[in-house]
Amino acid sequence: MASLTFNSVWKRYDQVEAVKDLNLDIADGEFLCLLGPSGCGKSSSLRMIAGLEFISAGDILLGGERINDLEPRNRDIAMVFESYALYPQKSVYENMANPLRLRKMSKDEIDRRVREAAGMLEIERLLDRRPSQLSGGQKQRVAIGRVLVREPKAFLFDEPIAHLDAKLRARMRGELKHIQKRLGTTTVYVTHDQLEGMSMADRIAIMREGVLQQVGTPQEVFNQPSNVWVATFVGDPPMNILQGELQGGDGGLTVVAPEFRIDVPTMQAGSLSESKLADRKILVGVRPEALRISSIQDAAHPITGRVYAVQPLGDVEVIDVRVGGDRVLVRAELGTVANEDVDATVYLGYHAQKLHFFDPTTGVAIRSAATRQTAVSQPTI
Amino acid sequence: MTSSVLTQAQTDEEEVSPGPAIDMRDQVVKGQGSRWSGIVISGFIALYVIFTLIPFFIMLTTALKPAGEALNLPATGDWGGALKKLFVFTPTFEHFSSLFSQNNFSKYLLNSVLAAVGSAVISVVFGTTAAYAISRGRFRGKGDLYFWIISTRMAPVVAVTVPLYAIFKNLGLLNTIPGLVLAYTVFNLPFAIWILKGFFDAVPYDIEEAYMVDGHSRWQALLKIVPLVVPGLAAVLVLCILLAWNDYIFAAVMGGESAKTLPVATQGLKSASGIDWGQIMAAGTVTVAPMLLLGIVIRKYMVQGLTMGAVKQ
Numbered sequence A: 001m002a003s004l005t006f007n008s009v010w011k012r013y014d015q016v017e018a019v020k021d022l023n024l025d026i027a028d029g030e031f032l033c034l035l036g037p038s039g040c041g042k043s044s045s046l047r048m049i050a051g052l053e054f055i056s057a058g059d060i061l062l063g064g065e066r067i068n069d070l071e072p073r074n075r076d077i078a079m080v081f082e083s084y085a086l087y088p089q090k091s092v093y094e095n096m097a098n099p100l101r102l103r104k105m106s107k108d109e110i111d112r113r114v115r116e117a118a119g120m121l122e123i124e125r126l127l128d129r130r131p132s133q134l135s136g137g138q139k140q141r142v143a144i145g146r147v148l149v150r151e152p153k154a155f156l157f158d159e160p161i162a163h164l165d166a167k168l169r170a171r172m173r174g175e176l177k178h179i180q181k182r183l184g185t186t187t188v189y190v191t192h193d194q195l196e197g198m199s200m201a202d203r204i205a206i207m208r209e210g211v212l213q214q215v216g217t218p219q220e221v222f223n224q225p226s227n228v229w230v231a232t233f234v235g236d237p238p239m240n241i242l243q244g245e246l247q248g249g250d251g252g253l254t255v256v257a258p259e260f261r262i263d264v265p266t267m268q269a270g271s272l273s274e275s276k277l278a279d280r281k282i283l284v285g286v287r288p289e290a291l292r293i294s295s296i297q298d299a300a301h302p303i304t305g306r307v308y309a310v311q312p313l314g315d316v317e318v319i320d321v322r323v324g325g326d327r328v329l330v331r332a333e334l335g336t337v338a339n340e341d342v343d344a345t346v347y348l349g350y351h352a353q354k355l356h357f358f359d360p361t362t363g364v365a366i367r368s369a370a371t372r373q374t375a376v377s378q379p380t381i
Numbered sequence B: 001m002t003s004s005v006l007t008q009a010q011t012d013e014e015e016v017s018p019g020p021a022i023d024m025r026d027q028v029v030k031g032q033g034s035r036w037s038g039i040v041i042s043g044f045i046a047l048y049v050i051f052t053l054i055p056f057f058i059m060l061t062t063a064l065k066p067a068g069e070a071l072n073l074p075a076t077g078d079w080g081g082a083l084k085k086l087f088v089f090t091p092t093f094e095h096f097s098s099l100f101s102q103n104n105f106s107k108y109l110l111n112s113v114l115a116a117v118g119s120a121v122i123s124v125v126f127g128t129t130a131a132y133a134i135s136r137g138r139f140r141g142k143g144d145l146y147f148w149i150i151s152t153r154m155a156p157v158v159a160v161t162v163p164l165y166a167i168f169k170n171l172g173l174l175n176t177i178p179g180l181v182l183a184y185t186v187f188n189l190p191f192a193i194w195i196l197k198g199f200f201d202a203v204p205y206d207i208e209e210a211y212m213v214d215g216h217s218r219w220q221a222l223l224k225i226v227p228l229v230v231p232g233l234a235a236v237l238v239l240c241i242l243l244a245w246n247d248y249i250f251a252a253v254m255g256g257e258s259a260k261t262l263p264v265a266t267q268g269l270k271s272a273s274g275i276d277w278g279q280i281m282a283a284g285t286v287t288v289a290p291m292l293l294l295g296i297v298i299r300k301y302m303v304q305g306l307t308m309g310a311v312k313q
Helices: A043-051 A092-101 A105-119 A136-148 A166-183 A193-200 A217-222 A228-233 A264-274 B002-007 B024-029 B037-065 B077-088 B094-101 B106-136 B142-150 B157-171 B179-204 B205-215 B218-245 B249-255 B260-268 B279-310
Strands: A006-013 A019-027 A030-036 A057-062 A077-080 A154-158 A187-192 A203-208 A211-216 A240-249 A253-258 A262-263 A281-286 A291-296 A301-311 A317-322 A326-333 A345-350 A355-358
Touching: A006 A043, A019 A043, A019 A211, A030 A043, A030 A166, A030 A193, A043 A057, A043 A077, A043 A154, A043 A187, A057 A077, A077 A136, A077 B205, A092 A105, A092 A136, A092 B205, A105 A136, A136 A166, A166 A193, A187 A193, A193 A217, A203 A217, A203 A228, A211 A217, A211 A228, A228 A240, A228 A281, A228 A355, A240 A262, A240 A326, A253 A264, A264 A355, A291 A326, A301 A326, A301 B179, A317 A345, B037 B094, B037 B279, B094 B106, B094 B279, B106 B142, B106 B179, B106 B218, B106 B260, B106 B279, B142 B179, B157 B179, B157 B249, B179 B218, B179 B249, B205 B218, B218 B279, B260 B279
Parallel strands: A030 A187, A030 A203, A077 A154, A154 A187
Antiparallel strands: A006 A019, A006 A057, A203 A211, A240 A253, A240 A281, A253 A262, A281 A355, A291 A345, A301 A317, A301 A345, A317 A326
16 A cells, blocks of 8 residues: 655647646545546546656656556556456466465465455355356456455556446446455546546546646535536536626625526625636636526516426436527426427526636636635646 | 436437348258259269268378278279179278387377477467557557568468578577478468457457556456457367368478378388388378368368458457
8 A cells, every 4th residue: 555646747648748747646545536538638647657657757756656667567567458458368366376476475375365356255055167158347346356355555547447337337336446445455447427527536636638627525526616617517407507798786786687687696796706707708607406497587586488308316416408599497396397398488597606717718617706715726728 | 307218318228120130141052942942952062072071081081091992993894893802801900009119100290289389389389469559559650560560471381491591500400390490480470460450459458448448457458368369279279170180381491300190101102113002091091080080170160250250359
C-alpha cells in the first residue's frame, strides 16, 4: 500500500496531447475514481501509473518513490483491464496463480491465496475452467481475482464493469467497494460512468480533453461543480442549464429571460455582482431534483414551459419540458404529469438554495467566497 | 441517478442465436434441394478430383513399372488393353533403388531437407520477432517499413537471381547449403513476417500487458503469447518449407553439384541417351511424398492457422 502522486504529468502522442499538466495526490488506501468521457485522458493516466505508457513529462510517485523509469513488473501494481485480458490457454486457477508463481511463493501459499480470493469472489467452482468457458461476469471476477491474490501497492481498474449488463454492474459496484474497503489498498478506478464514480469512490477526479476539471468527494463534485461542464456531466438526469441576463433592481439581482425571472439568492448576489460578465449574460444551473412543476402560474413557479415528454421510472418520473429553446428535465413523483399532457403549458418552481451560476464565456462557476474555498481546482474550459 | 441503471440496459452475456432453420448448404448435402443441382455439383467435384489425382497416379504407376513397360503403347483401337495397361503390371522398385544406389539421391534428398527446413526455421524465428515488433511497436515509418518488407516479395525470382548470384559469388556462398538457405530466406522471411503479423494482431495486446503487470518482462510476455499463435507458426513453417522445397531456379543457378536439391537432380536424369521416365517418375515420387506426408500431418493446424488469422477479431 502506498500513496500515489502525479507531478505535472503530460502525455503526448504524435499529434495529440492526451494528458495536460496533471497534478493529483492520491492518499494511501484511498479509492479514487478518474471520471470523464472517452478520450479525456483518464485511461492514459492510468496506463502511465502501470508503466504501459511512457510519461512524456512530469513525474509519477508511488509511495514517495519516482517510478517513471521502472518497468511495469517492478512497480508492484495490479491492474484489471477493460477486456479482462485473461490468459486464454490457462485455467482460471492458473490465471490467478500466475502473478504469484513469479514471486517464487510456496505451492501451499499460492493455493491458499488463490482459494481465498476465489472464495471472496464466489468463483471456487470455476477454478478448473478455461476463460472461453466463462460468461462475461465470470471472466470479470477472474480478472479481479488475479489482482486480489497479490498484495500490491495499488490496484488499477480500467473500466472493469463497463461490459456487464446493468443488473450485474449494480451488484459489482457494491462488491468492488466492499473488497476495496476491506483490503484498504490504494485504488485508482477509471470509468466514463458517473454513477460508478459517485457510488464507489472516496474522491472523484473529473477529466476532460486531457485537463483535470475538478477533484473532490462525490458530494463536493455534485453540490459544488467547478464549472458548467462538470455540472452537466455529474448527476443523472443531468443538471439543467438556462440562459439569461443579469439585471439589478431594488430587491436584488434577477436573471431574466422571456420565459422566466429567477431571483438570485442574497447569499450568491455578492459574488455575482463582483464577477465580470460580458453583456451581463449568465448561465443558471438547476438539477432536476431541485425543480417542481405546477399547472398554475404563481410567484413560486416563475418559469414557463411546455411538456415535451414524460419518462416514468418506477416511483418517480422525469418530465422533459421545453423552456424557450432549452430542454429542462424535472424530477417529480410518479403521476405528476400524464402521458397525454404533451404540449400542455406548465410552470416550474425552483429550490433557491440549489441554484448554480456560471460565466457563459469561461464556464466557470460563480460562487460566494464561503463555498469557493472547498472547490479544489477551477480550470477554464 | 438511479435511472441510468434502467436506461443503460445493455447486455453482454453470450446469447446463442439459433440461426436460420434451413441452410442452402444443408439442402445440397442432404439432397433435399434440387436433385439436379446436387448431381451437377457432385459431377464437377468428381471431375476435379480425377483431374488433380491423375498426374499423381501416372507418376506413381510409372515409377513402379519395369523399364520400357510404361511407354509400351497398346494397339490402335484396343481400349480394353489400354485400360488394362494402366492398372495391371508387376510392380518393381528398381527405379527407386537405382536412384539411391547409382544417382546419389540420398545426398540430394538430404540437401533438399537441409535447405528447406533450415530456411523455414530461420524465417519463422526472425519472422516471429519482426512480426511482433511491427504488430506491437509504435515507431516512425512503421507503415513504410512494413510495405517495404512486403514489396521485396513483388519482384519476380528471376529478376533477383543474377544480382544474387554475383553477391553470393563474392561471398563464397555459391554451391553451398548455407548459400541456398540464405537465398530461400530472402524470399521466405517477408512472407513469414507478413502472415505472422496478422496472427499477432489477432492476439489482444491487453494479454501481454497483463503479463507485464503481473511481473513478466517484455521478452517473457512475448514468449507467453507464442502458444496463442502456434497454429500460425505451424502454417508459416509448412508454407516456407514448401516454397523452398519446390524451388528450382535458385538451386539450379547457385546450388551446383555440392548443394544439388531434388528438383535439380531430377532434371539431371535426362541424359544424351534418352529420358528414363521410370527413374524420373520415381524421383518425382521421392520429391512429392515428404510434402504430402507433411501436409497430412499438419492439415488440422494449417486450416485452423490460415483461417484464425483472418476471422478472429
